[in-house]
């Protein structure tokens with residue numbers, strides 16, 4: 271998949287991230303190339319969300335460097351970030367749509383903000399984006415009037431509004447039923463194919479990861495434990511990798527680590 275002739279869309283070099291002196295990412299290095307769709311997987315607390323936050327400039331690493339689409343990421347430089355932000359899309363877990371705006375206004379927002387296209391043109395563009403995710407009929411609805419799966423689709427349409435070369439996706443299957451998950455996965459694949467967009471998908475869901483990704487990076491205790499193809503991960507003999515991909519209760523990953531999310535869920539539900 272990797273090739274020396276094409277430029278990487280992402281380069282992460284020796285990344286270190288700490289929270290209050292505690293190291294949560296250690297020496298993370300990898301490159302992502304056009305047409306790659308990587309699933310970032312691994313047990314809870316392994317550093318997946320932190321890595322994603324660093325890659326979109328929402329968290330600042332202690333050491334190392336990140337390049338997106340050939341530009342060095344400078345999270346403290348607002349202007350540079352604004353410019354770079356036009357070139358990659360982010361589909362947030364909860365959608366992060368503005369509830370006071372209709373779906374079409376949400377999708378139009380980045381186009382309005384970052385182009386001087388005529389209103390008529392924006393309308394057509396937005397209609398095309400919504401049509402691609404099967405939401406054209408829901409254009410005038412507000413986010414509150416949508417199901418979880420529809421919210422994800424609207425978030426995808428917005429993330430793709432400016433035709434980015436790179437898309438970051440946080441937990442696309444969280445909170446969805448298996449059919450809605452399959453639909454979102456299909457849409458992501460379709461976007462990847464028709465728009466030639468490279469993807470980084472953080473996910474807990476191995477079924478979804480196998481469907482979407484052509485590369486897997488497994489994080490464990492802040493380090494890359496595995497980086498390879500979906501077939502290679504199935505053949506990997508590392509007991510931690512095996513336990514995780516098969517969702518086994520017994521193995522080197524402790525109950526506490528793998529149940530962290532459940533704990534969070536219980537707390538949030540109170």
Ligand SMILES: Nc1ncnc2c1ncn2[C@@H]1O[C@H](COP(=O)(O)OP(=O)(O)OP(=O)(O)O)[C@@H](O)[C@H]1O
Nearest residue numbers: 289294312313314315316317318319320321530531
């Ligand atoms: N804002 C923060 N402040 C302090 N510690 C944090 C913060 N965010 C994450 N951590 C810690 O960093 C480590 C990695 O967390 P992270 O959320 O990146 O893991 P994750 O792989 O995304 O887990 P999950 O699967 O539960 O989402 C954990 O030990 C977590 O407690």
Ligand SMILES: [Mg+2]
Nearest residue numbers: 315318319320
């Ligand atoms: Mg996370």
